Amino acid sequence: HNLTTFKDLGLASSILDALLAEGYETPTPIQVETIPVTMSGRDVLGIAQTGTGKTAAFVLPQLNAMANGRKGAPARSATVLILAPTRELAAQIAEAIETYGRALKPSVVTVIGGVKAGPQARAMARGADFLVATPGRLLDHMQTGAVTLSGVKTMVLDEADQMLDLGFMPALRKILEKLPAQRQMLLFSATMPKLIRKLASEFLRNPAEISVAP
Numbered sequence: 001h002n003l004t005t006f007k008d009l010g011l012a013s014s015i016l017d018a019l020l021a022e023g024y025e026t027p028t029p030i031q032v033e034t035i036p037v038t039m040s041g042r043d044v045l046g047i048a049q050t051g052t053g054k055t056a057a058f059v060l061p062q063l064n065a066m067a068n069g070r071k072g073a074p075a076r077s078a079t080v081l082i083l084a085p086t087r088e089l090a091a092q093i094a095e096a097i098e099t100y101g102r103a104l105k106p107s108v109v110t111v112i113g114g115v116k117a118g119p120q121a122r123a124m125a126r127g128a129d130f131l132v133a134t135p136g137r138l139l140d141h142m143q144t145g146a147v148t149l150s151g152v153k154t155m156v157l158d159e160a161d162q163m164l165d166l167g168f169m170p171a172l173r174k175i176l177e178k179l180p181a182q183r184q185m186l187l188f189s190a191t192m193p194k195l196i197r198k199l200a201s202e203f204l205r206n207p208a209e210i211s212v213a214p
């Protein structure tokens with residue numbers, strides 16, 4: 001039985017308050033496993049589906065780093081880059097960051113296709129704590145120079161198998177190749193097809209493998 005509390009995980013009090021306000025009583029299994037490992041700075045390969053609480057599992061340690069004074073990003077870059085396969089998922093992740101981080105007021109920029117690029121570029125001009133993006137539009141902004149990955153400390157790849165299915169692999173590789181050599185990377189996927197395994201072995205360093213049942 002899981003008796004670990006959010007407090008046991010070492011999260012800052014402002015984050016604990018937000019979780020309490022959301023009515024979260026105990027961390028889910030993926031949160032219990034992922035949060036401490038991520039806080040230690042290690043890369044993570046997570047096999048988990050939607051509904052397991054994986055969003056909070058990767059968002060909370062990033063907010064905690066911010067609460068502990070992690071420096072903001074330079075102009076046109078982001079401290080945390082989160083890639084999602086769909087606009088809907090990107091919007092959900094951005095909303096979760098705002099919810100759990102309400103006391104910290106992180107700057108969150110969402111960069112997705114199907115809407116104007118200009119406002120996204122302007123929003124990135126000062127740099128952001130979190131950039132949540134779909135691969136195609138992010139690559140467009142990198143190519144015009146509106147976004148640079150030089151300031152990224154942590155990169156999260158969410159629903160990697162969906163990205164593969166949607167044909168994002170070429171864009172994804174171009175993005176990953178531009179990450180700073182010194183960075184933390186977390187990769188989540190519901191399934192682990194060969195191409196995702198290969199991507200993980202190329203871009204993650206000695207990751208902790210975490211797998212939870214749906």
Ligand code: AMP
Pocket residue numbers: 023024025026027028031049050051052053054055056
């Ligand atoms: P996700 O798997 O990230 O899509 O999260 C699934 C749902 O679980 C979301 O609606 C979250 O708000 C909710 N959730 C995440 N973590 C917890 C928790 N520890 N306790 C209760 N609900 C949670």
